[in-house]
Amino acid sequence: MLGPFLETLIGGLLTGVLYSLVALGFVLIFKASGVFNFAQGAMVLFAALTVARLTDEIDGKALGLEHFVIAAAVLGAALALVGWYAWREYVARGSGPGERRRLALLAAGGALIGGVIAFAYGKGAWPLWVALAATASIMGLLAYAIERLVLRHLVNQEGIILFMATLGIANFLDGFGQTLWGSDIYTINLGLPKDPIFLFEGVFPGGLLIDPAELFAAGIAAVLVVVLAVFFQKTRVGRALRAVADDHAAAQSVGIPLNTIWLIVWTVAGLVALAAGVIWGAKLGVQFSISLIALKALPVLILGGFTSVPGAIIGGLIIGAGEKLSEIFLAPILVQAFDLAGGGIENWFAYMLALIFLLFRPQGLFGERIIERV
Amino acid sequence: MLYREAGQFKTDYAADQQIFPILQDRIFVFGVIAAAFAIVPAIASEYLYTEILIPFLILSLAAIGLNILVGYCGQVSLGTGGFMAVGAYAAYNLWLRVPEANNLVVVFLFGGLMAAAVGILFGLPSLRIKGFYLAVATLASQFFLDWLFARVKWLTNYTPSGSVAVGDLHVFGWRIDGPADRYLLILGMVVVATIVAKNLVRGHIGRSWMAIRDMDIAAEIIGFRPLRTKLLAFAVSSFFIGVAGAMWGFLRLGSWEPLAFDINRSFQILFMVIIGGLGSLVGSFMGAAFIVLTPVLLNQLPGWLGVNMSTAMISHLEFMVFGAMIVFFLIVEPHGLARLWAVAKEKLRLWPFPH
Numbered sequence A: 001m002l003g004p005f006l007e008t009l010i011g012g013l014l015t016g017v018l019y020s021l022v023a024l025g026f027v028l029i030f031k032a033s034g035v036f037n038f039a040q041g042a043m044v045l046f047a048a049l050t051v052a053r054l055t056d057e058i059d060g061k062a063l064g065l066e067h068f069v070i071a072a073a074v075l076g077a078a079l080a081l082v083g084w085y086a087w088r089e090y091v092a093r094g095s096g097p098g099e100r101r102r103l104a105l106l107a108a109g110g111a112l113i114g115g116v117i118a119f120a121y122g123k124g125a126w127p128l129w130v131a132l133a134a135t136a137s138i139m140g141l142l143a144y145a146i147e148r149l150v151l152r153h154l155v156n157q158e159g160i161i162l163f164m165a166t167l168g169i170a171n172f173l174d175g176f177g178q179t180l181w182g183s184d185i186y187t188i189n190l191g192l193p194k195d196p197i198f199l200f201e202g203v204f205p206g207g208l209l210i211d212p213a214e215l216f217a218a219g220i221a222a223v224l225v226v227v228l229a230v231f232f233q234k235t236r237v238g239r240a241l242r243a244v245a246d247d248h249a250a251a252q253s254v255g256i257p258l259n260t261i262w263l264i265v266w267t268v269a270g271l272v273a274l275a276a277g278v279i280w281g282a283k284l285g286v287q288f289s290i291s292l293i294a295l296k297a298l299p300v301l302i303l304g305g306f307t308s309v310p311g312a313i314i315g316g317l318i319i320g321a322g323e324k325l326s327e328i329f330l331a332p333i334l335v336q337a338f339d340l341a342g343g344g345i346e347n348w349f350a351y352m353l354a355l356i357f358l359l360f361r362p363q364g365l366f367g368e369r370i371i372e373r374v
Numbered sequence B: 001m002l003y004r005e006a007g008q009f010k011t012d013y014a015a016d017q018q019i020f021p022i023l024q025d026r027i028f029v030f031g032v033i034a035a036a037f038a039i040v041p042a043i044a045s046e047y048l049y050t051e052i053l054i055p056f057l058i059l060s061l062a063a064i065g066l067n068i069l070v071g072y073c074g075q076v077s078l079g080t081g082g083f084m085a086v087g088a089y090a091a092y093n094l095w096l097r098v099p100e101a102n103n104l105v106v107v108f109l110f111g112g113l114m115a116a117a118v119g120i121l122f123g124l125p126s127l128r129i130k131g132f133y134l135a136v137a138t139l140a141s142q143f144f145l146d147w148l149f150a151r152v153k154w155l156t157n158y159t160p161s162g163s164v165a166v167g168d169l170h171v172f173g174w175r176i177d178g179p180a181d182r183y184l185l186i187l188g189m190v191v192v193a194t195i196v197a198k199n200l201v202r203g204h205i206g207r208s209w210m211a212i213r214d215m216d217i218a219a220e221i222i223g224f225r226p227l228r229t230k231l232l233a234f235a236v237s238s239f240f241i242g243v244a245g246a247m248w249g250f251l252r253l254g255s256w257e258p259l260a261f262d263i264n265r266s267f268q269i270l271f272m273v274i275i276g277g278l279g280s281l282v283g284s285f286m287g288a289a290f291i292v293l294t295p296v297l298l299n300q301l302p303g304w305l306g307v308n309m310s311t312a313m314i315s316h317l318e319f320m321v322f323g324a325m326i327v328f329f330l331i332v333e334p335h336g337l338a339r340l341w342a343v344a345k346e347k348l349r350l351w352p353f354p355h
Helices: A002-033 A040-055 A065-093 A097-120 A128-149 A159-181 A212-234 A236-246 A248-253 A258-284 A288-304 A309-338 A346-360 B013-017 B023-043 B046-072 B080-097 B104-127 B131-151 B179-201 B204-214 B216-221 B226-253 B263-276 B281-305 B311-332 B337-350
Strands: A197-199 A208-210 B169-171 B174-176
Touching (some): A002 A208, A002 A212, A002 A236, A002 A258, A002 A288, A040 A128, A040 A159, A040 A258, A040 A288, A065 A097, A065 A159, A065 B311, A097 A128, A128 A258, A159 B131, A159 B263, A212 A258, A212 A309, A236 A248, A236 A258, A248 A258, A288 A309, A288 B131, A309 A346, A346 B104, A346 B131, B023 B179, B046 B179, B046 B204, B046 B263, B046 B281, B080 B104, B080 B131, B080 B263, B104 B131, B104 B179, B131 B263, B174 B179, B179 B226, B179 B281, B204 B216, B204 B226, B263 B281, B263 B337
Antiparallel strands (some): A197 A208, B169 B174
């Protein structure tokens, strides 16, 4: 009994790490800008699709011309819009070095996107590290476009309006990613060993079965968390981020540029999405359903607290383990007792678990205490 | 020029308290309703009924329900689809198991009442949890209810995968058969429900909801009981949503499975409420019209332009255009179409001589 239990527990914890990765992206953005970013799942899908498509070696899957034309039209329109804003600022503020640098960066970004797409629609397959680097830059540009085209126009709006805007972004990204890269199911090959490893064969009969890809994912997540923690606590930018999270107006009044901070946060969230997308993609294949894992990360979020990085990690572990354990051990009992047509309780179990936690701690496990005054 | 209220004096309390104090508003609204009852059935085609008018009316009702909760009481809910499913399956079970109750009005009201009961149950956490935490918590109801109707066999009469079908529908001896009958029944119920909703939100109950929305602690201090007020909002909202869900199942789909009420339905209705305008009933109708019409137009557009496109491509484009339009609308007018409507009316009052 102990063997299967431990195996399920470890499997659940490792899946939980992946939930944490997605939840991390949510937390970062919520902490720094108070935006409940529903587009995180779409960003994961977009990043995964980009990497998969760039490393894909099968040129038989080449997309039709209409994909290329529409993607180019959308990109061109977005670039023109961003460029027009940048140009207007350039004219208004004169030609400071900052403005010139920004225009140059934009031009470089446009060239990069053009190059990547031209190449991707050709035949070549890129080595993984080049594809990762290119995707990382694309996520940065995406963050810039979102900040420039959406967030900046919605400053000071209520939380729900910003939330709806991110739903719109999510819709857009889902459609755009599939227009750009097609909606086939791709695979990402990280070159990891496929065979499961057995641990503790001496302790339990048969040992414990563990997927090396999940161990690898756990390693990545751990590294990411440490890096983010150091970034938030020890660097200048991290301090600025925490200041913005605390109080927008006060942060602005001591000279922290809000727009830059948002750009940084969305870029970091994009990079986290890239990590999550690559790992999920390697595990399950890259397909549309990946953008739905955002929904799996939400209970993690309320369990751990919207504003806590460690909360996202611990919450992810609890949810992952709880989900798997409930499916294996609780579902059969429920099926027997109520004559159900199958289990599948993991879809809602995480939410119920989080809800019960919330009844006792409304701010989540590690969230900041909510103090209300009239 | 035409839209003037000068000279329309309110000489008694009844005149002051009517829903449309301005004569032109009254004429316009009654004209629209009369046209919907009398002229539309004379000219509408089957496509217009089943693809546009019926979905528009039913989803408007659901949007009104959600608007009561989100717009008037300030409790963000993402569980609309689940409550619609409760309404639909409760109505189905009554229709199936109690043959004497084969009267759609009774069946729909039962669906609404069941949804209200479930809504109260899932509204309980709102006393403890607020804001986005609550929004995510209401997702629990969505996923739980989805699962419930897919797995508990009794609720779906032991059909595989929870797909059920209805037929032979009556209302007080009137047999509901073609799309025109269904349209008229829905229209009648939506008009009644809208009047009820309007009177709820402009009266004492609506005021208490708005007080809770604007600041719940302050509302509690001046004497509104949060427990009663919030749960009432959940109940009323779920009632409307449940009736809409039952109508969606019985009159729009005819046969359905839990997938018809999944999370996307919840988001769709939330979009309607936000794009239409939070805290506005006319906004709910506008939002529903926008959300129902946009995909129809986007589907037709490539054909009109003579461009040949694969269906997958069209669906991707739909996603993109839809997302971009939502963002665009939020930027241009965060208070929704209802605000644009109000601004237009304000302009019209001074037209053609604005000062």
